[in-house]
Amino acid sequence: MSTTAGKPTAGIDREHGLELLRQMLRVRRFEEKCVELYSATKIRGFMHLYIGEEAVAVGAMQALTPEDAIVATYREHGHALVRGVSAGSIMAEMYGKVEGCARGRGGSMHLFDAASRFYGGNAIVGGGLPLAVGLALADKLQGRRRVTACFFGDGAVAEGEFHECMNLAALWSLPVLFLCENNRYAMGTAIERYESETDLALKAASYEMTAWSADGMDVLAVEEAARRAAGEVRDGGRPCFLELRTYRFRAHSMYDPDLYRTKEEIERWKEHDPIPALTARLQAAGLVTDTDVEQLEQAIAEEIEDAIAFAEEGTLEPVEELERFVYFEGAAP
Amino acid sequence: MSVAPVKTITYREAMREAIREALLADERVFLMGEDVGAYGGCFGVSKGLLDEFGPERIRDTPLSESAFVGAGIGAALGGMRPIVEVMTVNFCLLALDQIMNNAATITHMSGGQFAIPLVIRMTTGAGRQVAAQHSHSLEGWLAHIPGLKLLAPATLADARGMLAPALADPNPVLMFEHGSLYNLEGELASDAGAVDIERAAIRRPGDDVTLIAYGGTLATALSAADQLATGGIEAEVLDLRVLRPLDDRAIVESVVRTHRAVVVDEGWRSGSLAAEVSARIMEQAFYELDAPVARVCSAEVPMPYPRHLEQGALPQPGQVVDEVRRMIGVPADE
Numbered sequence: 001m002s003t004t005a006g007k008p009t010a011g012i013d014r015e016h017g018l019e020l021l022r023q024m025l026r027v028r029r030f031e032e033k034c035v036e037l038y039s040a041t042k043i044r045g046f047m048h049l050y051i052g053e054e055a056v057a058v059g060a061m062q063a064l065t066p067e068d069a070i071v072a073t074y075r076e077h078g079h080a081l082v083r084g085v086s087a088g089s090i091m092a093e094m095y096g097k098v099e100g101c102a103r104g105r106g107g108s109m110h111l112f113d114a115a116s117r118f119y120g121g122n123a124i125v126g127g128g129l130p131l132a133v134g135l136a137l138a139d140k141l142q143g144r145r146r147v148t149a150c151f152f153g154d155g156a157v158a159e160g161e162f163h164e165c166m167n168l169a170a171l172w173s174l175p176v177l178f179l180c181e182n183n184r185y186a187m188g189t190a191i192e193r194y195e196s197e198t199d200l201a202l203k204a205a206s207y208e209m210t211a212w213s214a215d216g217m218d219v220l221a222v223e224e225a226a227r228r229a230a231g232e233v234r235d236g237g238r239p240c241f242l243e244l245r246t247y248r249f250r251a252h253s254m255y256d257p258d259l260y261r262t263k264e265e266i267e268r269w270k271e272h273d274p275i276p277a278l279t280a281r282l283q284a285a286g287l288v289t290d291t292d293v294e295q296l297e298q299a300i301a302e303e304i305e306d307a308i309a310f311a312e313e314g315t316l317e318p319v320e321e322l323e324r325f326v327y328f329e330g331a332a333p
Numbered sequence: 334m335s336v337a338p339v340k341t342i343t344y345r346e347a348m349r350e351a352i353r354e355a356l357l358a359d360e361r362v363f364l365m366g367e368d369v370g371a372y373g374g375c376f377g378v379s380k381g382l383l384d385e386f387g388p389e390r391i392r393d394t395p396l397s398e399s400a401f402v403g404a405g406i407g408a409a410l411g412g413m414r415p416i417v418e419v420m421t422v423n424f425c426l427l428a429l430d431q432i433m434n435n436a437a438t439i440t441h442m443s444g445g446q447f448a449i450p451l452v453i454r455m456t457t458g459a460g461r462q463v464a465a466q467h468s469h470s471l472e473g474w475l476a477h478i479p480g481l482k483l484l485a486p487a488t489l490a491d492a493r494g495m496l497a498p499a500l501a502d503p504n505p506v507l508m509f510e511h512g513s514l515y516n517l518e519g520e521l522a523s524d525a526g527a528v529d530i531e532r533a534a535i536r537r538p539g540d541d542v543t544l545i546a547y548g549g550t551l552a553t554a555l556s557a558a559d560q561l562a563t564g565g566i567e568a569e570v571l572d573l574r575v576l577r578p579l580d581d582r583a584i585v586e587s588v589v590r591t592h593r594a595v596v597v598d599e600g601w602r603s604g605s606l607a608a609e610v611s612a613r614i615m616e617q618a619f620y621e622l623d624a625p626v627a628r629v630c631s632a633e634v635p636m637p638y639p640r641h642l643e644q645g646a647l648p649q650p651g652q653v654v655d656e657v658r659r660m661i662g663v664p665a666d667e
Contacts, residue, residue, distance in 0.1 A: 110443070112447070120442075127434055129403070130407060131406055133400060134406055134408040139411060161400065164399055325441045326440070332409075333412070
């Protein structure tokens, strides 16, 4: 890990820089509010925060088009927000309301949105990878030049499904962009304690797949890597693997007392917080002013307040509808 | 009215015809699984299809059940109509995460946003002396899961006709093909096509007792019915055909006629489909019964290899006959 504040911002313009900053701030502020709402028992169940890792989703999403597909994990509020699922429908989902992006059926861990090709919200570690492989297979068989972006954590690399899917995607030359969010912990177990080989890109490369690592605390580095990898997937029609080295500042979930790592370690990583890092770079380059940041914060605060109001005003699904959608209604599209 | 000529066909060939027809009818259909291509299918079902349709549509997979079953779910989400073959139900345990946590849940969990028009075919059952890791009947486990549909074709017509409606269904459909059935041979109308996949079917009418069976135990029940008929007992044989959702109406209507029921199930008795059917009869037709529902299931042991022990573990027609005679009050030696 390296500090990014002093790095150049070559090629980035004001508009794009502000947009990256805005997206990271949206995710951060949204989740900070989620913590409050969880404490207020508005949100229940498991909730996993992405705070600290925002540069990964924000950077990677820059490389995707609306036609591409996304498969994410249970730590996916940020991915859904950046993908364009509205803050209101995500918040309503976490409130368990019908207006939620999954009708309130899934909650925090299972955000779905067909319109933006957002295929969950998968809460079985590694369980999303086969879906991504299949979505990419459908694209290949139908001759569509689309990318399926599959986000998963470092913990998934120890699962059999990871290895099966690396092999299958490479063997069949499927257009999957594997995005490994390496935050160094599989829940509470440090990577050195569960992986025989901690260089995850090296593991992926053994499947005859282009694979490399990037600094997941640097949104510009993530974007650059993701654009290159997505280009390889889209134009080359074959999978690519990116390991994005990052860190979560908060506990694994709201239930986690965070006893397995030191406060010093967390504080050390917070020095590489991607949001102040990007802000400093943009300001140093004269692209962004304090006023710009204040305006972003103001607009985001309003968006989140609106989202909460939307969720609060939402409706609870009648219990009589409990069994709706056990089977799909109507013909398959 | 002209009647289509009949032809002699095996269960295996009927299944192959169904797959071939589906591939010809819809370019979104493809078949994938272990050895479905060059080998021709572990049980020979897909023999010749690789030559006819090529490797894009007849896809040999690595031995990665979770990946290729999950890929089938993903491909269905992506607009395809996959047929995934899993060699045996025992191997599907390696893909159970995908079947349970994705195929069965995504439609409901997403608030009805996504259809999963997927068919997963697998062999089930014993009788071929392949011991304790290739012989079990685990469809009862899978029938426990909301969101799935389960079919058990036990006849040539069902082998030929269940696939098309299963592919047209927007939900994941699991088809269980009992290994003893592939060589079943008989006559089938040359224009046989799609069949209903919602209802159970009476395979033999009778008034004295209902024998409820499916898949591999249909033959057991029919054989028992023949033996009972020689003693003047007319058994009705009901083929469940659809294991989830169960056709309660057909079960209850038959029991209302016969007032007695024996469920014949190759699964283990504890927590079995037979237990479920029995409970439903108790709930919905208790006062119609002249005797408690009986069950003939597999012995509760891992399936042993030697033929005599395997047959000893499996439901036999004689056991069904004994149960019926006991509940009617006919001495066993009569």
